[in-house]
Amino acid sequence: MILSKAIKIILSAIFVGLAASLSAQTIAIKPGEKWFGGAVNDAHSMPFTDGYKLNLYGDTRGNQASPLLVSTKGRFIWSEEPFKFTFDNGKLIISEIHAALVVDSSANNLQSAFKLAAKRYFPSKGKLPDTLLFAKPQYNTWIELVYNQNQKDIIKYAKAIIDNGFPPGVLMIDDNWADYYGRFDFRADRFRNAAAMVDSLHDMGFKVMLWVSPFVSPDTEVYRELLAKRVLLFDNGGNTGLTWDKADKPAIISWWNGYSSVLDFTNPQAKEWFTGRLNYMMKTYHLDGFKLDAGDADFYPASAVSYKKATPNEHSRLWGEIGLSFPLNEYRAMWKMGGEPLVERLRDKQHTWTDLQKLIPHITTAGLLGYQFTCPDMIGGGEFGSFIGKDKLDEQLIVRSAQCSALMPMMQFSVAPWRVLSQQNLSAVKKAVALRARYTPYILQLAKTSAQTGEPIVRSMEYQFPNQGLVDVKGQFMLGSKYLVAPVTTKDNSKIVYLPKGTWISDDGKKIKGPLKYNIMVAADRLPVFELIKN
Template identity: 75%
Template sequence: MKRFIKFIFAVIIVCAATQLKAQTIITIKDGEQWFGGAVNESQLAPFADGYSLNMYADTKGNQAAPLLLSTKGRFVWSEEPFKFSIDKGKLVINNMLSPLTIDSAGRNLRDAFANASKRFFPSKGKLPDTLLFSKPQYNTWIELVYNQNQQDILKYAHAIIDNGFPPGVLMIDDNWADYYGRFDFRADRFSNAAAMVDRLHRMGFKVMLWVSPFVSPDTEVFRDLLAKKLLLFEGDDAKTWNKAEKPAIISWWNGYSSVLDFTNPAAIEWFSGRLQHMMDTYHLDGFKFDAGDADFYPPNSISYKKVIPNEHSRLWGEVGLRYPLNEYRAMWKMGGQPLVQRLRDKGHNWEDLQKLIPHLTTAGLLGYQFTCTDMIGGGEFGSFIGRSKLDELLVVRSAQCSALMPMMQFSVAPWRVLSAENLAAVKKAVAIRAKYTPYIMALAKAAAATGEPIVRSMEYQFPNQGLAGEKGQFMLGSRFLVAPVLKKDGQNVVHLPKGKWRSDEGKTFKGPCVIRESVAIDRLPVYEFLK
């Protein structure tokens, strides 16, 4: 009866919240802490007084969702982006474009996630290509940057195997084409791209290709798409889509380009046709879908169907559903889908390494369970030019941090930049992952069926034990606590919750307790929860 009354009370709250208001104020309960919003801001969670985020046209360059969750079991959801802030014990929500749902039926963070996901982003029961989980991934970006070419891609692939790393998914990154929007390998760098891909297949790799929604202006493809009105147009309140003529030119990290309008079914058909051409002609297996950030779609632009910038980003995500082998970096409101996410590029520094755990666990709270940490050691190529800028220990600890995440991705070649000792430590991290791969695969299948996160925050798995602010360790499923070293000095502090635990070194502990230790360069601390 008590549960029934509590459910009715929660429904009343939800119904009351569906009245669209200029501002909604939620009193934060004693000890209640809030998470959610944008993954790339989640190192700041649980949110402190003064924190504010407006998600309209801004997903912080990574995954995001119009969802907030609390350690007391409450969640806030809207179908559209909103602004929220923490102000003196109040959660203040405004700039709403659609009604809020405020649900108080849960008791903890795990309940809040379960209730929100079942209602608004239930898992679709499908997995991406399982090779993305079962073996390491390799991206050609750091080694080749904008000089993607057939000879060096094959050289990189051979070096992977020659140095004792297992083949997996290999991603060919940006600048493989003559210009953006042209879907053929550039002849000056690829003498026979189909033969290259066939050779990679024989070596045991599956091959993905970097793509984006951008089209280089003043090109043959651009002129054709403009004539067919498949591009986004420059905004003018006096014009409708039928009368729009001037394409929007978007500033992005590689310059200025036009962008495809995926509110137009004809644009989706054209783009999907080009991807199919690449698969048929060059025998590719899938695609890395870069860009698609909400802020690349100006709010005043004109599209076939009038939508907000966040919806443009979501539609970019829908394109990838056709391909089991996919990867995204920017995403809006696509939790529960069989889409692979990657954390935003991290710098080659210890501060950014320490963001990986809160970012990935928050991605799970937003429904993005199939998420990869950034490239091991960081995705900013400048840090790897010249050995003077390289921190070998950082590469090792980054590999260890990624080893028991849902996926791990290499880009910089460890055998090129590391000493023999540090290379051996990285290879040991890969071997540790192989040991736990059956468990990771079981969790991935469970996530596809139930939506429950593969990687979980300590508060999620062990609520109300004072671990909501713990950002240096995580749970792999319900069984293993993983505490990678995230500081250069090799010192680690592990907080074991209540229960009996056994370490990777065979020692047993009774929690709650705190373990302070100096961790060897080749060790990844793991603690198994026994009971």
Template identity: 70%
Template sequence: MSIKYFVNALFVACILCTAAAFAQNKVIGIKKGESWYGGAVNDAHMAPFKSGYSLNLFADIRSNQAVPFLVSSKGRFVWSEEPFKFSFDNGQLIISDAVGSVVIDSAGNSLKDAFTNASKKYFPSAGKLPEMLLFSSPQYNTWIELVYNQNQKDILAYAKAILANGFPPGVLMIDDNWADYYGRFDFRKDRFTSPTAMIDSLHQMGFKVMIWVSPFISPDTEVFRELLDKKLLLLDGSNAKTADGTDKPALISWWNGYSAVMDLTNPKAQEWYRGRLDHMVKTYHLDGFKFDAGDADFYPANAISYAKATPNDHSRLWGEIGLSFPLNEYRAMWKMGGQPLVERLRDKKHNWEDLQKLIPHITSAGLMGYQFTCPDMIGGGEYGSFIGRDKLDEELVVRSAQCSALMPMMQFSVAPWRVLSKENFALIKASVEIRKKYTPYILQLAKTAAQTGEPIVRNMEYEFPGQGLSDVQGQFMLGSKYLVAPVVTKDHKKTIQLPKGKWRSDEGKIFKGPLALTQDVALNRLPVFELIK
């Protein structure tokens, strides 16, 4: 084992040398009218990228999904197996600080060509789907209602309220703080008196149940001492080069303090972690897991691990754990496009600015191979933006639900029956009914994506190349058939860019594109246009 740790230490020490070897800058001249996307999902509202944008993907995946891949509306793409830095400056795309070799491909003519060529070669679809209930019914997460006070009584009450208020059962997610500490895979007894009975009751109501987990281990606990003794945790490499030189764990600073972290480069660590998840399934009858954290920036580049790994590699290994469970969800991911993993957009605040990011983020996720994507929680999932608010922006919650309704998944957390007026609550339920109408088509697209890798929700330029739509961020295509244009601003104005073709609106009117259509959109309407010719 010490040889492996030594090899990894040598690898980490030489990362900069390796990067230097490959880092002869690659300069790509940007063609007239060419638009570039990719890199990190959480920066996608800045795409297509303009001069001045720069990102180094090494140990920085922007707390969401990322991939060492850039794709162009002119059919070109950039790929590497390892992270690199990219910058846009005065008509040039500059690739630098590459940890591995970089491929530049110019075989295609369009955004769709470039995506298809790259995905088939570098992130082909695995031919498998996540749990289909995630698509066919709304999801419900206990986070905003309970935050860190996850407990049996309130979880059951939340589930009963879902049904009592006329929502269909679906996947219910129990969020963080259900255990005594991180690394203990049993429900805390002070909040859960009969957890197995609780989950059995949820099953009887029609729900499938998943629970929040992370790769972190609370220090100074029995589990921590066991894992440290077995060297299944990342070790601190600040004053040592090999595992033989230290028994000090790498303590990671994250949003809940300081913790040790699993070394998933070690097969025995993977075996231990999967074993604890299997224990949760067997003991408590759980159906799956919400895999949080795993961000590359939580893994120090100088940490000592069992096998060589960059911080980005550690993020990918966390993603591989979820492949054992069809009912899964991730927020942070590196280079796992094409896999049957559910990817959630990063927590969005309860404001209009973050609502406007949903469409460019989720369409860019599709361009990076992440097709089974959830657009965060309706009304926002960043709980800090809810603190101290006596009243939410009800119109924002309604428009958020409409925006999610025809995306691959829709997830509730804040209880709309609690925070909305009777009239606005009825509009939330109407958005669920709209989704029901299109659910068979969404399921068909998900099955196709599992075979071909093609996005479920699509960038306008992807579906209609060369029509001047590369900058359009306020609408998306659901497959090749439906143009969806949710209102994502406080006013009711919406300008919809209809591409060439004959379009029938949700109101039954016929329009011929290309056409820029400006409308006043009532709060009870989600504009949808069907391509009929």
């Protein structure tokens, strides 16, 4: 009787605490405190300022996101479910909370707050994705072929990589290789012998990835099969109380390639079917892995009915789980999968200087959310619409983009440098690739360490050097704790470099004492790097 009463008191306290946490909370921002987190694709707006707001429920900004905010004063906010956050007049307001909210103030700076949150909520699993993704440049057929993926031109692209003096690495075959979405065989009109094609790519030294998505084209044989198996999402038809067992109308989702049904990965049979088809593709066509595109939370509308009830964000996370079976993987959209051996890529950037300037804040913020194995976007931009109508690309932009990517965890080409660049600018890009090769052992060591500790491979200046007035510096980053990388990301060849306290050696041999802010002129083929030799 006494024990029963005690249990009731404890349960009552738990429920009261939970109820309190689900109501909106207002957090006073401390003097000088700056906040980061939420969605990677908004990182150029960080640290957050008054007026910024985002509801993470169903909106991950088309890239990686996590229910985590971290501050320069050592505080972090976490919830297992998405929430809305608003910065307003010196206050951080958390609302529309769907699970218990944790507000932790036990750390003392951005780095220690991140480490504490990571250890507690998304610890690293001690596993790496395929290390070829770090060791060599990647090549994606998207910008060169767009929707005309075909055997002849893929082989031509691969041969051109070798012929122009670039090292083979991972080659990604992008969208429209199949007759329709959900069909897992190469289309015969464009691929005479896909297995032989992949074998040829292997002989050249490449590993081969294939673009896939969770979508299924309606009114097809595969669609009818999957509908009969009830492994697609259903639509509630306006009846919010409709349960899965009573649902019979498939959901048709609008996405960038039209309208499709989508697999319901809350249903174990959907995951079994999909991974089975991926394994079939690997066995039949000798593929090595997959680029798993889409899976964005906003492709799972509120009207969707699933086998198990799930938020749009949870559907996105379940899409992420698919990649755990394939060490050679790449994602663009992700939710709450920090610490896992999954490769992320920043959202497609336009062929503009403005978008080039977003790479550093975006990739360093990805690290703050636990996504350490992240690739910047395709060199020169991956948003193909920004290439349309341009007879001549900005060669300087492509060179500086290659330099910006060179000492990030990965670098990925798509537009062919040898096709669009002068010999002088092509040489500058190849010099950036050669520079990366010199640092590759260090990058691989950082990746291995990150798989154990969760520490970011690339770090913001505030993360590595807290409280030195560097919180707003977005044009440079630290590669581990040893190298400061300061790529040019403007059309002007000058660069303002902020050196923290310590003694540094520049890539041109100068010994410099920090802290120091100074302006340097940067040759077209140079990537400024500074090694910390003494704190």
